[in-house]
Amino acid sequence: MQDQQAPHCDVSAIHTDVVDQVRDSMPLEEELFTLAELFKVFGDTTRIRILYALSQAEMCVCDIAFLLDMKQSAISHQLRVLKQAKLVKFRKEGRVVYYSLDDDHIKAIFDQGYQHILEGK
Amino acid sequence: MQDQQAPHCDVSAIHTDVVDQVRDSMPLEEELFTLAELFKVFGDTTRIRILYALSQAEMCVCDIAFLLDMKQSAISHQLRVLKQAKLVKFRKEGRVVYYSLDDDHIKAIFDQGYQHILEGK
DNA sequence: TTTATATATGAATAGTTGTTCATATGTTCA
DNA sequence: TGAACATATGAACAACTATTCATATATAAA
Numbered sequence: 001m002q003d004q005q006a007p008h009c010d011v012s013a014i015h016t017d018v019v020d021q022v023r024d025s026m027p028l029e030e031e032l033f034t035l036a037e038l039f040k041v042f043g044d045t046t047r048i049r050i051l052y053a054l055s056q057a058e059m060c061v062c063d064i065a066f067l068l069d070m071k072q073s074a075i076s077h078q079l080r081v082l083k084q085a086k087l088v089k090f091r092k093e094g095r096v097v098y099y100s101l102d103d104d105h106i107k108a109i110f111d112q113g114y115q116h117i118l119e120g121k
Numbered sequence: 122m123q124d125q126q127a128p129h130c131d132v133s134a135i136h137t138d139v140v141d142q143v144r145d146s147m148p149l150e151e152e153l154f155t156l157a158e159l160f161k162v163f164g165d166t167t168r169i170r171i172l173y174a175l176s177q178a179e180m181c182v183c184d185i186a187f188l189l190d191m192k193q194s195a196i197s198h199q200l201r202v203l204k205q206a207k208l209v210k211f212r213k214e215g216r217v218v219y220y221s222l223d224d225d226h227i228k229a230i231f232d233q234g235y236q237h238i239l240e241g242k
Numbered sequence: 243t244t245t246a247t248a249t250a251t252g253a254a255t256a257g258t259t260g261t262t263c264a265t266a267t268g269t270t271c272a
Numbered sequence: 273t274g275a276a277c278a279t280a281t282g283a284a285c286a287a288c289t290a291t292t293c294a295t296a297t298a299t300a301a302a
Contacts, residue, residue, distance in 0.1 A: 013187035040164030066134035
């Protein structure tokens with residue numbers, strides 16, 4: 001496919017030892033992909049606001065839409081993303097659906113990032 | 122702009138008390154925006170792999186490109202994003218630029234997410 | 243100074259994503 | 273049963289993003 005020892009940057013590394021060492025410690029490709037997907041879900045203003053809200057109280061779709069001053073359908077679409085990522089769970093009571101965080105770890109991830117923000121970085 | 126007490130979901134909340142309580146505890150809009158921006162940077166496979174690599178060793182652009190089997194320009198572009206987010210710092214040695222994580226907290230954020238992944242969620 | 247090379251960057255492009263609108267689904271109440 | 277309503281969802285669209293290619297910049301070596 002390509003040369004192994006060509007002198008150009010695009011083809012071979014400068015510090016082979018460092019590259020080899022890091023390569024050996026790399027998590028599985030699939031794990032890093034999943035991890036990126038997880039952070040991607042946190043990486044949207046609407047979803048992070050929903051996650052914070054649900055960390056404070058169980059809420060129905062309608063309440064979330066009102067709180068964030070957004071359309072109900074927009075909230076529903078984002079709740080679906082959060083549901084697929086297993087970040088939220090829900091229970092139905094009549095026609096009202098109540099959402100909450102799936103587990104405590106989700107708040108921990110939020111807090112870890114929030115702490116970083118507060119440090120003024 | 123709109124009614125305050127209309128019976129429709131899109132216009133008013135169902136549980137006013139819960140909404141009010143959550144609203145009072147909400148972080149500043151700007152903080153949540155910045156937090157989402159932070160997670161967004163973590164939310165890309167290329168960037169998360171770069172961040173992990175740099176958590177293991179200081180590396181130059183060329184080495185990172187080789188390690189991840191990607192074009193040098195793609196790595197440079199992503200390093201710029203990481204630089205702007207203040208997640209990485211760099212030092213120049215001749216024409217070689219060595220990148221490393223800006224502080225330990227960045228690895229902590231990575232780990233918090235990684236732990237969540239490993240728990241099979 | 244010329245050549246080689248490590249990195250940075252602008253433009254172009256393809257792929258992705260978030261919101262809205264319209265509407266469907268399912269539940270409650272009259 | 274029919275009307276009201278909470279939620280879900282598909283299609284459309286605008287905005288954003290990651291990569292590539294071409295090229296610029298800067299440093300080092302010849």
